[in-house]
Structures are given as structure tokens and as C-alpha cells.
Amino acid sequence: MPSRPGARPRRPGMWAIRGPLSSRQYWLFAALGLLAPLGLWWVVSSGATVDKVFLPGPVDVFNRLIKWYAEDDLLSDMGISIYRVTTGFLVSAVIALPLGLLIGTFRPVQAVLEPLTDFIRYMPAVAFIPLVMLWVGIEESSKIAIIFIGTFFQMVLMMAEDVRRVPLAQIEAAQTMGATRGESVKLVIFQSAKPALLDTLRVTMGWAWTYLVVAELVAANSGLGYSILKAQRFLQTDKIFVGILLIGLIGLVMDQLFRLAHRKAFPWLHLRS
Amino acid sequence: MSPKISIQQVGKVFGEGSHRVEALKDVSLDIADNEFVTFVGASGCGKSTLLRIIGGLEYHTAGEVLANGQPVMGPGADRAMVFQHYSLYPWLRVMENIKFSRRLRHGRENLTSAEVEAASGRADALLSLMGLNAATHAWPNELSGGMQQRVAIARALMGRPEILLMDEPFGALDAQTREVMHDLILHVHRLEKPTLAFVTHDVEEAIYLADRVVLMAPRPGRIDTIYQVPLPAEREQDMKHTPEFLRLKKEILARIRETSGMETDQNMLDQLNMQEAI
Numbered sequence: 160m161p162s163r164p165g166a167r168p169r170r171p172g173m174w175a176i177r178g179p180l181s182s183r184q185y186w187l188f189a190a191l192g193l194l195a196p197l198g199l200w201w202v203v204s205s206g207a208t209v210d211k212v213f214l215p216g217p218v219d220v221f222n223r224l225i226k227w228y229a230e231d232d233l234l235s236d237m238g239i240s241i242y243r244v245t246t247g248f249l250v251s252a253v254i255a256l257p258l259g260l261l262i263g264t265f266r267p268v269q270a271v272l273e274p275l276t277d278f279i280r281y282m283p284a285v286a287f288i289p290l291v292m293l294w295v296g297i298e299e300s301s302k303i304a305i306i307f308i309g310t311f312f313q314m315v316l317m318m319a320e321d322v323r324r325v326p327l328a329q330i331e332a333a334q335t336m337g338a339t340r341g342e343s344v345k346l347v348i349f350q351s352a353k354p355a356l357l358d359t360l361r362v363t364m365g366w367a368w369t370y371l372v373v374a375e376l377v378a379a380n381s382g383l384g385y386s387i388l389k390a391q392r393f394l395q396t397d398k399i400f401v402g403i404l405l406i407g408l409i410g411l412v413m414d415q416l417f418r419l420a421h422r423k424a425f426p427w428l429h430l431r432s
Numbered sequence: 433m434s435p436k437i438s439i440q441q442v443g444k445v446f447g448e449g450s451h452r453v454e455a456l457k458d459v460s461l462d463i464a465d466n467e468f469v470t471f472v473g474a475s476g477c478g479k480s481t482l483l484r485i486i487g488g489l490e491y492h493t494a495g496e497v498l499a500n501g502q503p504v505m506g507p508g509a510d511r512a513m514v515f516q517h518y519s520l521y522p523w524l525r526v527m528e529n530i531k532f533s534r535r536l537r538h539g540r541e542n543l544t545s546a547e548v549e550a551a552s553g554r555a556d557a558l559l560s561l562m563g564l565n566a567a568t569h570a571w572p573n574e575l576s577g578g579m580q581q582r583v584a585i586a587r588a589l590m591g592r593p594e595i596l597l598m599d600e601p602f603g604a605l606d607a608q609t610r611e612v613m614h615d616l617i618l619h620v621h622r623l624e625k626p627t628l629a630f631v632t633h634d635v636e637e638a639i640y641l642a643d644r645v646v647l648m649a650p651r652p653g654r655i656d657t658i659y660q661v662p663l664p665a666e667r668e669q670d671m672k673h674t675p676e677f678l679r680l681k682k683e684i685l686a687r688i689r690e691t692s693g694m695e696t697d698q699n700m701l702d703q704l705n706m707q708e709a710i
Contacts, residue, residue: 328519337509
């Protein structure tokens with residue numbers, strides 16, 4: 160087509176490669192992405208041929224949620240699960256943070272700990288259950304121990320990598336201003352790695368939740384994971400749905416809280432949009 | 433008067449066995465107090481390594497380096513360094529970056545309250561000197577590359593280092609910004625009187641800034657020629673077009689080409705062209 164005089168290129172549309180998307184459009188698509196599966200679920204489950212035990216509909220699941228809340232103390236199940244995940248995660252974080260800092264800073268520590276950690280992290284956390292029961296018992300601490308085993312080793316390696324990514328020039332600049340080794344670690348390496356470390360915490364928090372159901376295999380009599388397992392025995396498929404969806408929802412909320420903390424704590428990384 | 437920096441038969445070997453690389457061999461050079469020396473040379477000539485050895489960030493495997501008459505044993509506040517990039521602290525605002533050395537024990541020890549007050553005044557003065565007043569409370573990643581390097585220089589000057597080492601500090605800047613920075617660093621040199629060792633790959637920059645240009649050659653890294661710059665101490669941009677300047681620039685560029693081992697590359701290029709012709 161011959162170009163007319165005065166013709167201007169149009170603003171690229173949303174389907175241009177890496178094209179723009181207004182925030183209204185973004186939320187529209189996000190809502191579509193969330194509501195479409197819900198609609199599909201509703202349509203499929205309301206077909207006359209589908210057994211409720213096989214696939215309960217959204218309404219059944221919602222009713223079960225209300226019933227669980229009203230009759231079976233849903234809140235205490237949620238509370239105990241959140242407690243287990245958070246405690247296991249925090250114990251991991253408190254130990255992994257200094258270790259990651261040391262591995263990422265001092266080569267001898269890296270040589271001693273990194274191959275070992277790499278080795279252990281490939282061992283399935285689930286397979287540790289018998290050992291955990293043997294060593295830690297069947298108290299609350301055993302559930303926390305399983306979540307710890309599932310998250311700690313990954314966390315250490317990721318944190319060590321975060322620390323290693325601190326630009327050498329930042330460290331060397333401090334040294335040529337007279338910083339001691341301790342000051343370089345405290346005032347430069349740790350400060351510089353902080354945003355990445357918080358991101359690592361956010362990601363590993365998600366993994367801690369995936370180990371919840373496994374952890375509650377160990378002689379639990381409460382919690383979301385335990386409830387899912389129990390519901391399986393009684394073929395309460397709708398309750399399994401409620402449990403899974405709640406875990407997803409709590410995870411999503413925690414993820415958003417981490418993102419909010421990131422924006423508040425590190426404003427220089429969130430200057431635009 | 434004894435030299436501010438004295439490099440005596442310095443050698444540096446990286447790696448061992450078949451990976452052994454002789455980065456520097458038998459390098460000797462004296463740099464006088466308040467002198468401005470620039471280092472140029474083909475890649476692999478060891479100019480950055482030499483600067484890092486003076487700064488104590490790299491250790492030499494032969495010879496001796498003296499700064500202020502003392503052997504260099506590691507990095508220290510008497511030898512501040514400015515890097516090409518990524519050296520500012522993005523979590524600190526501009527003013528806090530400049531005052532960073534005040535957070536170090538070395539910067540706090542044995543200070544009278546008058547000295548502490550003087551330090552605040554110095555940070556303000558450096559901010560003005562570098563033309564950063566409007567950026568005092570900005571985050572580093574809000575600034576252009578040129579402004580970021582101004583902050584890095586101010587931060588390096590904060591502790592009144594007697595020696596300032598600069599490793600291609602303007603290498604990532606555009607040509608216009610670089611010219612502005614040249615006059616700024618010359619001004620700083622006149623005002624603060626540090627001894628300046630400056631590594632660059634830009635020959636024009638090397639001549640314009642320096643009292644002496646040290647040309648290094650690779651394989652093994654060594655000093656090839658030292659050029660005295662035949663320009664008045666007060667430099668002006670117009671001097672870049674004078675015959676002396678252009679002659680020296682041409683001479684240095686030719687010598688870098690000769691020492692770079694590029695002849696072999698030219699042979700390869702000819703061979704490729706012949707293959708294409710067939």
C-alpha cells in the first residue's frame with residue numbers, strides 16, 4: 160500500500176511483540192485467566208453424567224467450605240498449618256541466611272558445604288519421614304522438621320548464589336576506602352544481596368507449603384494437609400477441593416505480602432511502574 | 433623528593449602449568465607526588481592488573497610496589513579507586529554513598545567533634561565540586577552514567593586519599609559526557625592534588641589528561657614507551673587540535689598497533705579474503 164503524506168505509524172497494539180498493556184487491560188485479562196477455569200469447572204461438573212464424588216461443582220465446594228468453617232473448626236486447621244509452615248520456614252531461614260552468606264563469601268566454606276548441600280537436596284524429603292519419626296518423634300516438631308528438610312537445602316544454595324552475585328566492584332570500592340573484611344561483609348555484601356535474599360525467601364516459602372501435606376502425613380490430627388488426607392479416606396472430594404484451594408489462596412496472600420515488603424524495604428528497585 | 437608510587441621490577445603470573453599466563457614482567461616505574469599518569473596499551477597488556485596491584489586488590493608475584501614509601505600489602509584508604517561501573521551502592525542515596533567511608537571504623541576512629549563537623553562540610557563541598565547538588569537525595573539508579581561516575585569520584589575523594597586510581601572510569605560514557613568529565617577530573621586534580629594513575633583505552637583521553645602517558649605492550653605485559661605530554665599544565669579542549677597533540681596521538685596509536693600482535697590478525701584477514709575470492 161502506498162503511504163499517504165502525513166501518515167504516522169500507529170501506537171503498537173497489545174499483540175505487538177512485547178507490546179504495551181494498560182493496567183485496565185491487564186486486570187481484564189487477569190480476571191479472564193482466573194474466571195475461565197472456574198466457568199469451565201462449573202460447566203463440566205454440572206453435566207448430568209458427572210458423579211459428584213468424581214468432580215464436585217463450585218457450589219458443592221463452597222457449601223463444604225461453609226460447613227467446614229461452621230462445624231469442623233476450619234480456622235484451627237488453617238492456624239495449625241500456617242504455624243507449621245511458618246515455623247519450619249523461619250527455622251530454615253535463620254540457619255540458611257548466615258550459611259549462605261559464608262558460602263557465597265568465603266571459598267573454603269563453599270568447598271566444604273556446597274557439594275554436601277547439593278548432594279542432600281536431591282534426597283527426597285518424603286523419604287526422611289521414617290527417620291524423622293525415629294529421631295524427632297511424632298510431636299509437632301516432626302512436622303516442622305519435614306518442612307525444614309524440604310526447604311533448607313535449596314534455600315542455602317539459592318542464598319549463596321544471591322551473595323555471589325554482588326558485584327565485585329562494590330566490594331573492592333569499600334576495600335579501597337579502608338573497609339575491613341567484617342565491614343565489607345556487613346556493610347556491602349549483605350546490604351547489596353538483601354533484595355535478592357528476600358526474593359529467595361518468597362520463592363522458598365512456596366516450597367514450604369508444598370511440603371505441608373507431606374509433613375502432616377506424620378501422625379497429625381489437625382491441619383489442612385491432614386484434612387485433605389482424611390477426606391480422601393471418606394471420599395469427600397469436595398473437602399479435598401476446599402483444602403487444596405485454601406492452601407493455594409494462603410500461598411498467594413503470603414506471596415503478595417512478600418512482594419509488598421520488597422517494595423517497602425527496597426524503594427530504589429521500584430521507582431517506575 | 434621520593435616518588436609517591438614506586439613500582440620496582442614487578443611481575444604477575446596468573447595460573448599454573450599450561451594455564452600459566454605472564455600478565456606482567458619486570459615492570460618498573462616511579463610516579464611523582466601530584467603527577468597525573470595515564471596507562472594505555474593493547475588488550476592483554478596488563479594495564480588494569482598493574483593498577484589493581486597498586487590498589488592492593490591484586491597481589492604481584494615478583495618485585496615490589498611502594499606507596500608513600502610503604503610496601504603495598506593490600507587495599508587501603510590512602511589509595512582510593514574508581515571503577516568503570518557497578519561500584520555505587522544502589523541502596524544508599526547519593527549523599528550517603530559519598531559519606532560511605534564515614535561508616536567505617538577507620539573513618540571514625542580518634543576523631544574530634546570538630547573533625548566530624550568538617551567531614552560533613554567536606555561531603556557538601558564535594559557534592560558542589562562534582563555538580564551534584566540537585567541529586568543529593570537521588571538513588572544512584574535514577575542518575576545517568578555520567579552522574580553516577582561523578583558520585584563515584586566524590587565518594588573516592590571523601591577520605592582525602594593521596595593516591596587516586598581510576599580504571600577506565602569513563603569507558604562506558606558517551607563522547608560528550610566524557611569531555612565534560614575530563615575537564616572535571618583535571619579540576620579535581622588541581623584542587624585536591626592527589627597523585628593520579630588512570631587506565632584507559634582512549635588515546636586522546638590519555639594524552640589530554642596526563643603529564644605522562646605510559647604505553648604498555650602485551651605478552652608478557654610490560655612497559656613499552658613512556659611519553660612526556662608536550663602541553664601546558666592548564667589543559668583546554670582546543671589543544672586536542674594542535675599539531676603537537678595530533679602528532680603524539682598518531683605516534684601512540686601506531687605504537688599500540690605495532691605492539692598488539694595485530695599483524696597476525698591481518699594475515700588471517702588476508703587469508704579469509706582470498707578464500708572468499710576463490
